[in-house]
Amino acid sequence: MLLDGDDGIVFRRLGPEEGSVLTSAIVAAYGSTYDVRWVYDADEVRARLTDGRYVSVVAETAAGELLCHMGMSTAAAGDAVGHAGQAVTLAAARGQHLFTRTKRYLMDWARDRGLAGMYSEVTAAHPYSQRANLAVGAKETGFLLGWIPASVANDAAAGAPRRRQSAAFFYAKLNDGHDRPVYAPARHHEVIGRTLELCALRGALADPPAGYTLAERTELRVDVNHDHNLALITVTVPGADLEEVVRARRRRLFHHDRLDAVYLDLPLVSPGTALVADHLEALGVSYSGIFPNHRADGDVLRMQSLHRIRITADDVVVASDHGRELLDYVLADLPAAATG
CATH class of the missing domain: 3.40.630 (Aminopeptidase)
Known part of the structure; x- marks a missing residue:
């Protein structure tokens, strides 16, 4: 206490x-x-x-x-x-910076117990929660477009349109993690390098070792979140058949299960990610950011694919210059059908 x-x-x-x-x-x-x-x-x-x-x-x-x-x-x-x-933050307490003070208390508790960091998805319908996260030292590492279902009604965002909303992903470093290679696709090296530096993560961009051989078959799991009407595909082993496998899973999730969005996590500790991630572009899968995922080994490259959702820059509020640059990158990587 x-x-x-x-x-x-x-x-x-x-x-x-x-x-x-x-x-x-x-x-x-x-x-x-x-x-x-x-x-x-x-x-x-x-x-x-x-x-x-x-x-x-x-x-x-x-x-x-x-x-x-x-x-x-x-x-x-x-x-x-x-x-x-x-x-x-209860309505009567707003304006007292209690969000930041409460989060600092939680972060101090977690830091003292040796946690490396803390992440959060923060609504992009308004800037208030984002500003509070920036105030405690958290940084944006990506944007989850269409992440929040239209059914969610937040009293802090009264008057916001009732459609799917996006979320900014924040990471707050608490302690040093371990040194590790980051095998990102060359096309995304610049944005991922900036994110690693800004968040002071102990990952270093690396090229796949010479002669590295992709696994023949991809290993993954699919988690459907019915409350969000979306799915997260977590790839643990990216294989030579990744595009084929993701194509089939994505089709089923969109057309059979009628989900609104599918997010795909690829392990950045695997050289295979650098070799096969760009092949997914043909499927309408685009850059979201870098994220921790407890089902994968270390950080992941998250990609996203939207179905029947159109996103514009006006739909997403950001609270920092870095956030704006990152959002511009994420939006520019979307297939044309998902923007308007």
Whole structure:
């Protein structure tokens, strides 16, 4: 627990028996529309808080009135990178910079426990959450176009059009990670190099070793998020048949499952990614950014493919010069049919 400053604000972690505090905060901001459904399940919240997969911190008045909530998920207790989310500042507390103060408290807690970093998807419907992330030292590493379903209603974005919204992806470094090669396609070297430098990541761009042989068959898994109406394809081994395999999966996901978007993660630790990623351009798959993915080994190159979604620069709000440059790059890489 931390008493911060002269205003009597208390910052602390929630115990497993206090999971209802999270649910109440989400309901206050989103009603029943929040697209991470487990936050409404008291038993699931309690289980995650108990086994360490979720850390929940709050800012309160001295009398115990909730002002702000911030959470962090890991795939398993002991993961090196956490996923920040469920950030809610109650209406009465806005204008007091409580988002940044609460996130700093969470980041300090995670840093002290040796986590390498923390990432988050931040709405691009308005700049407020992005500015708050920039204030705590987080940097944009990509844009997830069409990531947020139209069903989500956020009280901080009242008046925004009810259609799929995009998200800016932020990464906050907490501790040094390990040195590692980054086998990115040559076409994206410049933008990935800038991102690695800006985020102070210990990855170095590298060319595939001479004589490197691609695996014959691609190994991947597909996770469909029905709440978001999208899918994430995680490639663990990029093979010579990657374009063929992705073509078939993408067709099924769009035309049989009628999803709005498919995102594809390729492991940057594999030389195969540098050799085959550009082949996916013919399928309408374009650059999104670089991201951590616990199902792959290290950072990944994320690519995206949109179905029946048109994106323009006016649809996405950014809060920094780097964010604008990165968004321009992501939009320029989209196939013409996805822009308007």
